[in-house]
Amino acid sequence: MTDMIIIGAGPGGYKAALHAAQHGLKVTIFEEGHVGGTCLNVGCIPTKTYVHSASFAEAVERQPQVVEQLRSGIETLLSHPNITLVRERASFVDAHTVETPSGQRYSADNIIIATGSSTKLLNISPSLTPPVGGRTPVPLETSQAETRPSPPRGEREEGLVVDSTGLLALKELPRRLCIIGAGVIGMEFASVFNRFGSEVTVVEFLKECLPAIDSDIAKRLRKLMEKQGIKFYMGAGVKSLSPAAAPDSPDTVPDGLPSGSLSVTFEQKGKELSVEADVVLIATGRKPNTEGLNLEALGITLERNGAIPVNDNYEVKAHPLPLPKGGESQEGVSIASRGNESPSLGEGLGVGLHSLYAIGDVNGRQMLAHAAEYQGLHVVNHILGIEDHIRFDVMPAAIFTTPEAACVGPSEDQLKEAAVPFECHKAFFRANGKALAMGETEGMVKLCCEPDEGRLLSCHAYGAHAADLVQEATAFITLGATLQQLRETVHIHPTLSEVLIEVN
Numbered sequence: 313m314t315d316m317i318i319i320g321a322g323p324g325g326y327k328a329a330l331h332a333a334q335h336g337l338k339v340t341i342f343e344e345g346h347v348g349g350t351c352l353n354v355g356c357i358p359t360k361t362y363v364h365s366a367s368f369a370e371a372v373e374r375q376p377q378v379v380e381q382l383r384s385g386i387e388t389l390l391s392h393p394n395i396t397l398v399r400e401r402a403s404f405v406d407a408h409t410v411e412t413p414s415g416q417r418y419s420a421d422n423i424i425i426a427t428g429s430s431t432k433l434l435n436i437s438p439s440l441t442p443p444v445g446g447r448t449p450v451p452l453e454t455s456q457a458e459t460r461p462s463p464p465r466g467e468r469e470e471g472l473v474v475d476s477t478g479l480l481a482l483k484e485l486p487r488r489l490c491i492i493g494a495g496v497i498g499m500e501f502a503s504v505f506n507r508f509g510s511e512v513t514v515v516e517f518l519k520e521c522l523p524a525i526d527s528d529i530a531k532r533l534r535k536l537m538e539k540q541g542i543k544f545y546m547g548a549g550v551k552s553l554s555p556a557a558a559p560d561s562p563d564t565v566p567d568g569l570p571s572g573s574l575s576v577t578f579e580q581k582g583k584e585l586s587v588e589a590d591v592v593l594i595a596t597g598r599k600p601n602t603e604g605l606n607l608e609a610l611g612i613t614l615e616r617n618g619a620i621p622v623n624d625n626y627e628v629k630a631h632p633l634p635l636p637k638g639g640e641s642q643e644g645v646s647i648a649s650r651g652n653e654s655p656s657l658g659e660g661l662g663v664g665l666h667s668l669y670a671i672g673d674v675n676g677r678q679m680l681a682h683a684a685e686y687q688g689l690h691v692v693n694h695i696l697g698i699e700d701h702i703r704f705d706v707m708p709a710a711i712f713t714t715p716e717a718a719c720v721g722p723s724e725d726q727l728k729e730a731a732v733p734f735e736c737h738k739a740f741f742r743a744n745g746k747a748l749a750m751g752e753t754e755g756m757v758k759l760c761c762e763p764d765e766g767r768l769l770s771c772h773a774y775g776a777h778a779a780d781l782v783q784e785a786t787a788f789i790t791l792g793a794t795l796q797q798l799r800e801t802v803h804i805h806p807t808l809s810e811v812l813i814e815v816n
């Protein structure tokens with residue numbers, strides 16, 4: 313019996329393990345893949361290595377080195393004497409016990425589920441879906457659907473449908489890349505592969521890209537990316553993916569697929585259109601990893617998006633399990649009936665299992681690496697009885713396109729919709745000395761605050777180093793500062809930061 317079990321060693325899991333271990337708890341952490349999770353191995357770090365590489369060849373070479381260096385750093389951290397790393401998949405036996413495929417069982421007072429998420433597959437044809445974390449050869453929509461065998465190692469890989477992991481595994485730059493989905497992942501890859509020299513087309517169902525960001529900023533960024541050469545089809549629903557027809561016989565699919573290209577067919581404003589590509593990236597979102605955890609045994613009903621339901625302390629909500637004969641309660645009930653029900657839980661949502669937590673992507677709240685980390689820290693604090701004041705309602709996020717976009721707090725549209733009294737202040741990079749000196753004049757910052765330059769509510773921006781500007785605004789918002797206080801804070805000249813005090 314240890315104090316704590318953590319399932320998954322991504323940023324949520326491994327940071328929680330360290331925090332708990334440093335506070336004297338004995339932790340057993342399970343990881344079926346590489347430590348560092350999606351973020352380190354196939355997410356934040358590899359993609360940002362691409363963003364900061366001058367060419368595709370350099371990115372492909374640097375990516376494994378950067379990942380390996382960070383991974384070995386995490387392995388060292390996890391060698392803490394209070395931490396046992398078990399390199400196996402874990403699934404629940406009951407709310408205090410997990411087992412691994414090798415048949416070992418482990419028990420703990422508290423268990424944190426930090427199993428992350430994986431690519432949400434496109435719902436157009438079962439043959440079109442890339443395997444999680446990977447790639448699939450040409451998907452066919454015809455009745456004789458078949459799968460083209462993967463090319464022998466080292467040969468040019470053509471006509472692939474991939475998810476983000478599959479795209480990061482490519483060794484050759486696709487000449488034509490079609491990206492389905494203009495969310496964060498789609499936009500970042502569109503930007504970087506366009507810069508590397510691919511012909512990039514983005515097909516998006518919604519009217520605008522990046523739904524989480526202020527629509528004005530999102531539109532300006534998309535327009536800028538269009539100027540950079542990326543073709544966008546907005547409000548376009550993908551209907552099918554198929555091998556591209558030969559130029560001389562437009563209605564037929566050629567045998568042998570000499571070009572290896574794919575045709576993405578979609579409907580936009582009632583018209584059917586198609587785009588040809590050598591590689592198609594499916595970037596239509598992520599879904600929580602809950603398969604195989606045996607959550608049913610704990611009385612947990614997943615939310616509609618597949619997430620594990622949690623309360624504000626990230627305690628898992630579960631329905632009490634039926635009492636077994638003789639009145640002895642099962643684990644789910646016994647925990648709930650110890651008087652640990654969380655009063656904040658809504659009717660019919662179940663009770664909080666006091667010793668079972670779900671953090672990071674698997675609870676579907678904010679699918680960001682730093683959200684997972686802070687949720688993990690909060691859970692450990694909660695278990696230890698340490699009071700913290702982490703503002704989960706002030707969660708900054710960035711999109712690492714060129715230039716960057718970033719946001720914290722509600723967008724102008726959301727404030728209007730919620731009928732919150734507010735005023736909006738803007739500034740443009742072209743009026744900022746440092747931006748001009750850098751030749752980075754494209755960009756804008758939008759600050760929303762309570763009336764009369766009152767309490768800051770949100771900041772949305774695009775432009776060079778937008779993430780850093782939004783980080784500064786995050787500090788002010790977290791501390792409850794007003795726009796007037798931000799203006800009165802001395803800013804170094806010349807810096808991009810001055811954009812924040814240059815707002816109208």
Ligand SMILES: Cc1cc2nc3c(=O)[nH]c(=O)nc-3n(C[C@H](O)[C@H](O)[C@H](O)COP(=O)(O)OP(=O)(O)OC[C@H]3O[C@@H](n4cnc5c(N)ncnc54)[C@H](O)[C@@H]3O)c2cc1C
Binds near residue numbers: 354682
């Ligand atoms: C292409 C891409 C780019 C991204 N870029 C950014 C970015 O720039 N900034 C940002 O904030 N976020 C980014 N994200 C999102 C970020 O990666 C995730 O939000 C973050 O990794 C979530 O952390 P986590 O700890 O919840 O889960 P994960 O990092 O997914 O880790 C979960 C771990 O659990 C393991 N696991 C799962 N099930 C079991 C089991 N039953 N037993 C044992 N182990 C198990 C998995 O192998 C995995 O290692 C990006 C994601 C992608 C895909």
